[in-house]
Amino acid sequence: MDFLTLFLIYLCSVLALTALLCLCSGRKESFLTRSVNRASQVIKIIWVSQLLSRACLGLSPLLPRSGLFVVLHVALQAAVFGEYTWEVFVYCWELQFHLLLLLLPYLLLAGNLGCFLLCSRANPGTVTKSNAASLVKVYAYDGLLFQRGLVCPTCTVEKPARSKHCSVCRTCVHRFDHHCVWVNNCIGARNAGVFLLYLLSLTATAGAVAAVTAAFLMHVLLLSNALHGTYLDAQGREQPLEIPVLVQ
Template identity: 35%
Template sequence: MDFLTLFAIYVALVLTCIVLVCKYSGQKQSPLNIFLSCTIKVFAPITPKWLQRFSQWTMHTLFHQRDMDTTLTSLSVPYILLTAKTVFFYLCIKKDPGTVTMRNVSSQLYLYPYDKRLFHPGVTCPTCKLIKPARSKHCKRRTFVLLHLKMPTLSALLLDSSQCKSSESGVCNRCVRRFDHHCIWVNNCIGGQNTRYFMLYLFSVCAMAGDISLLTVDMLLHAVLRSGLLRASYIDEHGQQQPAGPVFVIQHLFLTFPRIIFMLGFVVFVFFLLAGYALFHSFLVLVNQTSNEWYKSRGFSCHHCRPTSTADHLCGTAPSRKYFYSRGLLRNLGEIFFPRQPFRKKHT
């Protein structure tokens, strides 16, 4: 599956969501509502009464709908996605990406073969002085670790950054196996052990932005339908009566809901920006390639990653296929969500 095919699937999904919103707008019965209603009927007899009352009170407090036609189910989805996004964000920060150390370097060397084009055997990391396993890279990016803060609030940090001191341990300074990139947003390297959490984090953020956009569009459509603008007319500058077309409706929405319209534009922009980034990483996952390898394969290789004189005769050897580490679609996905573990010898 190439990138253009993946992009075509992405466009088809976006258009499908738009069609579903237009089709079920103003209808109380939708496939999602029917499914959830059946699920509630199944689990209601075995759910304690106090838990049902607490759930109803919580839902009423969080999702008081006023005069909106949006269902409770639709309003619940962003909160669920927000919880999932927060969990994956925490895992991206806390999970070790796959650090290569003196203890595990011998077992890490056998995880992946050397392609003899981007990764050569016998190369020693000039910083940590360890033999570099295939697909690994040394990260020197500085992370943001705050040791001392005179004013404890975030606004104070933004106002006066000179009052913060950063630690020297804030530098990653480590070799990471199956290194993808260093993400400043999660303040951690993305490697073999946490790529799955990074992908799930990207998907949850995209889904949340897309769902908020769809909810906002649905609310605006209901506002237009209730106001009767589609059947309205106006007098133009020549004194002629004209039907209210799409341009008139959009102008009316801008004047009536200016903040909501600008917020919608920003969220849609963020959605397409993140979706494009997630689509690129999805393509790399499907072909079992990291962004570091993608960057190097385009001619931007690191001058530290050249082989030693003992392996210099391997420099001209090219891989037999374009995606050297690809093992098929399912196996590539399995390697992300069930990463390879280094072989450990048992001591007797």
């Protein structure tokens, strides 16, 4: 059961009990009966509220930092590289492509996975009671977005300039950038560099796969002599095959 479902149950319970309370208060009853009824309704509301709050708190460690997107991330990469190995690598190897060119996507993938692990495992720059005093001196307060002396009510530490409390990680992060669901971690002062490397290696990996695949397709086209072939257009006229037509 997710947080939204619990919240909706809570909301419905409160509304139902409030409606019941209003109905009861409209009846002609003795003062004692009305008082007892109202007291019991209030107790029910408080009890339901506390019960659901405890349920939410109990489940909350499982909800925010679930590894769903990490699993999706790994599954997508596995699917892409499974396809690359099965459909491109094997044929390119038979066509005697240079081995280093064929292995380049795998090497970049290894680097990308390394950056991914570092990024997801690294401390993004958590503000704690022991380091808050030194971190407040790092950046100047602008007095608008970041004001000196503000204390995070959750972490109970003074918030350094450019820091922000992450509601997912439940901690204040120094030089907070964003919470990345793909690496399941905050991006802050201490892992922003690795995160940039992660993005660059991911782009390079995708580019290498695309380049090898394009080279493979061009090679197949040249070998099949398809560029010297013809096709019949909509009017039934014979036309020479050109690259845009082949791409379509």
